[in-house]
Amino acid sequence: MPRVQLALTSxxxxxxxTYRQATVAGAFTNTVFGFLRCYILLSVAATAGGTVAGYGGPELATYVWMGQGLLAVVASWDQLDLAERVRSGDVVADLLRPVDPLWTYLWGELGRACFMVLTRFLVPTLIGAIAFGLYRPQHAVTYALFALSTLAAVLISFCCRYLIGLSAFWLLDIRGVTVFWVFVSGFASGLYFPLAVLPGWLSTALWVATPFPGLMQGPLDVMVERGGIGNALLVCVGQVAWVGILLLVCKWAQARAVRKLVVQGG
Amino acid sequence: MIISARGLRKDFTVNRKVGRFRRERHVVSAVDGVDLSVERGEMLGYIGPNGAGKSTTLKMLTGVLTPSGGEVTVCGLAPVAKRTTLARRIGVVFGQRSQLWWDLPLAESFSLLRHIYRVPDSDHAARLKMCSQLLALDEFIETPVRQLSLGQRMRGELTAALLHGPEVLFLDEPTIGLDVLSKQAVRDFLAGVATRGDTTVVLTTHDLADIEKLCRRLVVIDHGRVVHDGTVDELHARYRSRRVIVADLDTPWPDGLTLPGADVTSVTADGHRVTLALDGATAGEVVAALAGAVPLRDLSVQEPEIEDVIAKLYRS
Known part of the structure; x- marks a missing residue:
């Protein structure tokens, strides 16, 4: 990795x-909710004859616990600094640097995701593995595909949140957009429940026409080898395509935003 | 010429409410035909009342705001079209904005900027060393920016703006909100930058002491137009601001007494205090004449206040 990117990522x-207490508190909360969600889903599975939408016990435990870990890595609930910096006018400092803010934010976001993998992802995953036993992939390549899929999920989440941040150039107050995003991304990404429980047409529409399943359900399905390696590859290709599309949209929206720019309060 | 602007304009469209539902669009000119040329190494004070168009001009010069009209080049580049290229050659400090990373220690912000601007290691180290000595950064360089006081942060901002060796430094109210000591530190530092002469500085401020201590040339803008462009002395000359002698006397000032080359502007304290504005004569001549005419107890000579002159200028 070239030095600028490495410096921004690190x-x-x-x-x-630097926020150690917040990290501990976050991992603790994710773990507590992991227990809650896991017991609920496992009892649903028990009453439904052992599986929910084709996921067995270990798959469901993996879906819950790695999902709890991915929550902080993908961070679709946290907004980027961008929106606040647009509102306060500090964004002017970003524009006065010789690098494109899109890349500056993206590399910083990758650094954040790396930190979250080492802390907030590992803790719930380990606790889930000890307390419930997680699904063990049959193929070694699944681990690599899961890593790729998670990286793509981080980038998809980043692009969506960057677009939300850019909307501040027009709206200034983006609370409405944020609330809508948190609802839709939670529901449509498979965070609240596995997307396979939805009616077939709806779940297919989400997978094909939106980037949302790529945020959560994608990496989790890759990990539990749902549909085998073939499906995992398909998921990854779809995610990478969404990353490409969303980055182009971000570039376009940023160019529009900068053209429109009137720095607030100066 | 490192900065050149001719007929620079910026119009904003604002909607005003008319009646219950109707709105009318009005065009407001924030900057209305500013001509400005700055030579390399110059230190320019750019002042004006709130809303005069200072920051708007600065944004157009740095390329974050597109002018509505006129021509502008900085370092030979069109600022908006070449914003990222220009960014390597200019440094900017906005007193009320921050370019540092909030969560990271100052030292890490600096090293990140070194990578972003691709500054060679040795140049970075040399400039950082100079800044840390002059601005006494050592005591807080490892502190996260969010924990710095305003004065410390501003010293950090100045360093951050200079680490890539910019040809032009734009400072938008760098001393706003600072205490006396921090202001002094910032001014001394900027005076050093000016003395070295390799960086052109454009300084906007409301603190006229900044201007008096730092800038030979002063551009005053009001309602988007340049109303004065010259030295501080020229400004005094233009507004006939005069030095003043205040004398305390043992006996009251005799009615109708006049002195050559000075005007009596006030007689107070039952005639025991007289204020004379110099008008053609030197202070020495007037004091000598004064001492010959009346018994003097005490005496002071006051320089004209730049604030008074600027206030006259804003009001006119």
Whole structure:
């Protein structure tokens, strides 16, 4: 990785590493909710004859616990600094640097995700594995595909949140957009329940026409080898395509936003 | 010429409510035909009342705001079209904005900026060393920016703006909200930058002491237009601001007494205090004449206040 990118990524990592108490509290909360969700889903499975929408016990435990871990890595609930910086006018400092803010934010975000993998992802995953036993992939390549899928999920989440941040150039107050995003991304990404429980047409529409399943359900399905390696590859290709599309949309929206720019309160 | 602007304009469209539902669009000119040329190494004070168009001009010069009209080049580049190229050659400090990373220690912000601007290690180290000595950064360089006081942060901002060796430094109210000591530190530092002469500085401020201590040339803008462009002395000359002698006397000032080359502007304290504005004569001549005419107890000579002159300018 070239030095600028490396420096930005490691700065992103260290920015979050300074908040130790928040990290501990976050991992604790994710774990508590992991127990709650896991017991609920397992009891649903028990009453439904051992599976829910084709997921067995270990798959469901994996879906819950790795999902709890991915929550902080993908971070679809946290907004980027961008929106606040647009509102306060600090974004002017971002525009006065010789690098494109899109990339500056993206590399910083990757650093943040790395930190979250090492802390908030590992803790719930380990606790889930000890308390419930997680699904063990049959193929070694699944681990690599899961890593790729998670990276793509981080990037999809980043692009969506960057677009929300850019909307502040027009709206200034983005609370409405944020609330809508939190609802839709939670529901349509498979965070609240596995997407397979939805009617077939709806779940297919979400997978094909929106990037949302790529945020959560994608990496989790890859990990539990749902549909085998073939499906995992399909999921990854779909995610990568969404990353490409969303980055282009971000570039376009940013160009529009900068053209429109009137820095607030100066 | 490192900065050149001719007929620079910026119009904003604002909607005004008319009646219950109707709105009317009005065009407001924040900057209305500013001509400005700055030579390399110059230190320019750019002042004006709130809303005069200072920050708007600065944004157009740095490329974050597109002018509505006129021509502008900075370092030979069109600022908006070449914003990222220009960014490597200019440094900017907005007193009320921050370019540092909130969560990271100052030292890490600096090293990140080194990578972003691709500054060679040795140049970065040399500039950082100079800034840390002059601005006494050592005591807080490892502190996260969010924990710094305003004065410390501003010293950090100045350093951050200079680490890539910019040709032009734009400072938008760098001393706003600072205590006396921090202001002094910032001014001394900027005076050093000016003395070295390799960086052109454009300074906007409301603190006229900044201007008096730092800038030979002063551009005053009001309602988007340049109303004065010259030295501080020229401004005094233009508004006939005069030095003043205040004398305390043992006996009251005799009615109708006049002195050559000075005007009596007030007689107070039952005639025991007289204020004379110099008008053609030197202070020495007037004091000598004064001492010959009346018994003097005490005496002071006051320089004209730049604030008074600027206030006259804003009001006119």
């Amino acid at each position: 700065a992103g990592f260290r920015r979050y590493a």
